[in-house]
Every structure is written in structure tokens, then in C-alpha cells.
Amino acid sequence: MSKNPCHIALIGATGSVGSSVLDICRAFPEKFKIIFLVAHRNALKMNDLIHEFHPIGAALTDREAASILRTLQSEVSVYETDDDLEYIVTHPEIDHVVFASSGTAAIKALQKALLADKNVSLANKESIVVAAPWVMPLVRRTDQLRPLDSEHNAIWQCLQGEDKETVEEIYLTASGGPFRTYDQKALRHVTPEMALAHPVWDMGYKVSIDSATLMNKGIEIIEAMYLFDLEHTQVKAVICPGSIVHGIVRFTDGTLKMAASTPDMRLAAATALSYPGRLRLSALPQIMPLSVHSLTVQFYPPDEKLFPCLALAKEAARKKGPYPSLLVGADEVAVDAFLRREISFTQISLVIEQVLSSYNDNAPQTLEESLIILERGRERARALIRSAGRCGKERKSYDR
Numbered sequence: 001m002s003k004n005p006c007h008i009a010l011i012g013a014t015g016s017v018g019s020s021v022l023d024i025c026r027a028f029p030e031k032f033k034i035i036f037l038v039a040h041r042n043a044l045k046m047n048d049l050i051h052e053f054h055p056i057g058a059a060l061t062d063r064e065a066a067s068i069l070r071t072l073q074s075e076v077s078v079y080e081t082d083d084d085l086e087y088i089v090t091h092p093e094i095d096h097v098v099f100a101s102s103g104t105a106a107i108k109a110l111q112k113a114l115l116a117d118k119n120v121s122l123a124n125k126e127s128i129v130v131a132a133p134w135v136m137p138l139v140r141r142t143d144q145l146r147p148l149d150s151e152h153n154a155i156w157q158c159l160q161g162e163d164k165e166t167v168e169e170i171y172l173t174a175s176g177g178p179f180r181t182y183d184q185k186a187l188r189h190v191t192p193e194m195a196l197a198h199p200v201w202d203m204g205y206k207v208s209i210d211s212a213t214l215m216n217k218g219i220e221i222i223e224a225m226y227l228f229d230l231e232h233t234q235v236k237a238v239i240c241p242g243s244i245v246h247g248i249v250r251f252t253d254g255t256l257k258m259a260a261s262t263p264d265m266r267l268a269a270a271t272a273l274s275y276p277g278r279l280r281l282s283a284l285p286q287i288m289p290l291s292v293h294s295l296t297v298q299f300y301p302p303d304e305k306l307f308p309c310l311a312l313a314k315e316a317a318r319k320k321g322p323y324p325s326l327l328v329g330a331d332e333v334a335v336d337a338f339l340r341r342e343i344s345f346t347q348i349s350l351v352i353e354q355v356l357s358s359y360n361d362n363a364p365q366t367l368e369e370s371l372i373i374l375e376r377g378r379e380r381a382r383a384l385i386r387s388a389g390r391c392g393k394e395r396k397s398y399d400r
């Protein structure tokens with residue numbers, strides 16, 4: 001930790017990962033102080049957080065929501081634009097920026113934070129998948145970028161003190177999602193409510209649906225390739241029901257090193273924020289420490305036929321070029337359409353597959369080109385869904 005208290009800017013403060021980070025800050029006020037809070041449009045929750053954490057500023061990237069927040073309180077300055085976000089993540093008062101927002105909107109802020117030599121904890125996987133070639137070279141110090149995604153946080157912990165050349169392969173564990181035991185026929189009748197009911201984690205809608213299709217694990221494979229500078233053949237997914245083990249590294253001498261803990265994002269947040277120290281999390285009595293005596297862990301391979309999204313993401317990992325951005329764009333739109341009941345659960349992978357297979361342009365050379373490809377992925381997915389026709393059932397929005 002650079003200083004006590006460590007001054008934090010939290011992007012995605014009103015979300016699921018944001019709440020875990022705030023729980024750690026709440027439990028250790030002498031170690032962590034919230035200086036800026038950023039979210040998209042949840043003005044009411046942001047207002048509550050301002051009253052609790054007393055930051056010097058808050059931002060809502062939705063302009064209307066920012067206006068509402070200004071009317072709700074006068075305690076802090078309210079920001080809203082991309083420039084404001086850059087101001088926040090490079091602010092001289094800030095030591096550590098946590099990127100816990102969903103989507104890809106914070107990519108440029110992530111670049112700015114790294115360039116300004118801030119420590120960064122990163123939960124947002126889409127940013128790395130879309131922009132790694134323009135983000136990873138900006139990392140200046142080995143302790144600067146700390147993975148918050150639970151599997152990557154586990155791998156990061158396993159790799160500490162190790163020589164990268166001795167890493168043979170890594171395994172990211174997957175819970176298997178709510179449909180781990182389903183067959184093809186049962187998958188056809190899956191509803192958004194069923195898909196959102198994750199067996200282990202309480203997460204935002206997008207990542208919950210991605211977990212149910214196993215796209216989350218596919219996206220995480222690409223994320224891990226870039227974060228740990230590994231080939232696609234070195235990153236594997238393995239099902240671990242219950243998600244007690246989060247990540248495994250196999251070294252060249254055959255040793256397997258794995259990180260296990262109660263599945264709780266506050267643990268990942270604590271390790272990233274307190275690195276190289278560790279916190280005494282008994283201050284958070286709700287986190288039950290694992291007992292070695294009751295530990296039974298099973299691993300088995302994922303079924304890529306039943307969950308084709310994983311195979312599609314692995315193919316994008318192999319081909320790289322435009323495919324990771326296309327995959328993220330198409331998946332975003334397909335998941336949204338599923339939540340709006342415009343397509344079925346099994347059509348999610350069909351939409352993404354068609355977007356990927358119909359694309360033959362060049363690899364992006366710049367971040368701007370990668371963002372254009374991301375947008376093409378979204379547009380093509382929208383066009384496919386439109387042309388397939390709407391199902392005409394009741395449409396319920398799952399937007400927060």
C-alpha cells in the first residue's frame with residue numbers, strides 16, 4: 001500500500017463489485033479513504049454513498065442523472081463528462097483507481113490512470129478484451145495493475161514471487177452456472193429469471209447471463225491471456241462447482257499452485273487494495289473462512305457443445321485480431337435481447353456465431369479501430385435479431 005489511508009477513486013460504485021470494494025473501505029477506514037465515486041445513472045444510490053463516504057466529488061456519466069444528483073445534495077461537486085472522468089482518475093489526491101464499471105466506457109480512463117502512474121484494481125474484463133494492446137503497454141510497475149476478477153486475482157496471487165518462464169499453463173475455474181446439469185432440451189426453456197439465478201455469486205445482470213452461457217469463462221480466457229501475457233493454449237477453463245478454488249497455475253516442474261477461498265468478491269477486493277500486505281478479514285464476520293477439514297473439491301471439463309459460447313470465445317482467443325472486440329459487442333447485444341425476451345437462451349450463441357463468421361476485415365491497429373469493430377459487432381447482432389423477428393411476448397426491461 002502506498003500510503004495510509006490510501007486515497008481511492010471507485011468507478012462503478014453503485015454496482016455489485018463496487019459494493020464489495022466499499023465494504024472493504026467501510027471496514028478499514030484507517031487504511032482506505034474514498035475520494036471520488038463514479039457510476040452511470042443511479043442517482044439515489046450515489047446520493048446515499050455520498051452521505052456515507054463523504055468523497056470530494058462524484059460523477060454520473062448519464063447527464064440527466066447527474067442533474068438529479070445535483071438537486072439531491074450540495075455536499076460534493078458532481079461531474080459527468082469523459083473529461084471529468086479523466087480529471088478524476090488522474091487527480092493528484094488519488095493513489096488507487098478501482099475499475100468496477102460494466103461495459104467498455106471506461107477504457108480511456110483506464111489508460112489515463114495507468115499513464116498517471118496510479119495503482120489500478122481492475123474488475124472490468126471487457127476493457128482488457130477490447131483494448132489490451134493499447135492498455136497493457138502502459139503498465140509501468142509489476143504492482144501497478146491488480147486483477148479483481150476473482151479467477152485472475154487468484155492467478156495473480158499464485159504468480160507472486162514466481163518466474164513467468166516457469167508457468168506451463170493456467171486454469172480458470174467456472175462454477176458452471178445455473179444450468180451446469182441441464183441438457184440441450186432443458187436449455188431451450190430457460191428464462192431470464194432462471195439464468196440470473198447464479199448458484200454462487202450475486203452479480204450484475206450482464207456477467208450473470210455470461211456465466212450461465214459460459215461466455216464469461218471465454219471472455220476471462222482472453223482477459224487472462226492479456227493480463228498474464230500467455231498464449232491461448234496456456235489458458236484453460238475447468239468446472240469447479242461451488243467456486244471454492246478460483247485459479248490454478250501449473251508450473252514447468254509439474255507443481256500445481258491454486259488459490260482457494262470462500263467465493264466472495266470482498267476477498268479479491270481486499271487482496272488487490274492491500275497488496276503487498278494482507279488484511280485481517282475477521283473484521284468482516286460474514287466472510288466464513290474455509291475449513292480445510294470440510295474441503296471437498298471436484299474439477300471437470302466444461303461441455304463446449306452444450307455451451308457453445310465458450311468455444312466461440314476460445315476461437316476468438318486463438319484468432320485475436322478483430323475477433324475479441326466483435327465477440328464483446330455481439331455478446332452485449334445478444335444478452336440484452338435475451339433479457340428483453342427477444343431471443344431465447346440458446347439463440348445467444350447463434351447470434352454471436354453469425355456475427356463472428358460473417359466478418360473478414362483486418363485486425364485493428366489502434367484503439368479507435370478496435371472500438372469501431374466493437375460497434376460493428378453490436379450493429380450486426382442487432383441486425384440479425386431484428387431480421388429474425390421479434391417473438392412478440394411480454395417484454396420486460398432488466399435495465400437497472
Ligand SMILES: NC(=O)C1=CN([C@@H]2O[C@H](COP(=O)(O)OP(=O)(O)OC[C@H]3O[C@@H](n4cnc5c(N)ncnc54)[C@H](OP(=O)(O)O)[C@@H]3O)[C@@H](O)[C@H]2O)C=CC1
Nearest residue numbers: 012014015016017039040041042101102105123124203204
Ligand atoms: N459482479 C461480480 O462479482 C464480478 C464482476 N466482474 C466484472 O466487473 C464489472 C462490473 O460488474 P458488476 O458489478 O457485476 O456490474 P453491475 O451491473 O452490478 O454494476 C455496474 C456498475 O457500473 C456502472 N456503470 C455502468 N456503465 C457505466 C459508465 N458508462 N460509466 C461509469 N459507470 C458505469 C453502474 O452504474 P449505475 O448503477 O449508476 O448504472 C454500476 O455502478 C463487469 O465488467 C463484470 O464483468 C468481474 C468479476 C466479478
Ligand SMILES: CC(=O)[C@@H](O)[C@H](O)COP(=O)(O)O
Nearest residue numbers: 149150174175176177211216
Ligand atoms: C466472481 C467472478 O469472478 C465472476 O466472474 C465469476 O467467475 C462468475 O461465475 P462463473 O464461474 O459461473 O462464470
Ligand SMILES: [Mn+2]
Nearest residue numbers: 149150151220
Ligand atoms: Mn470471474
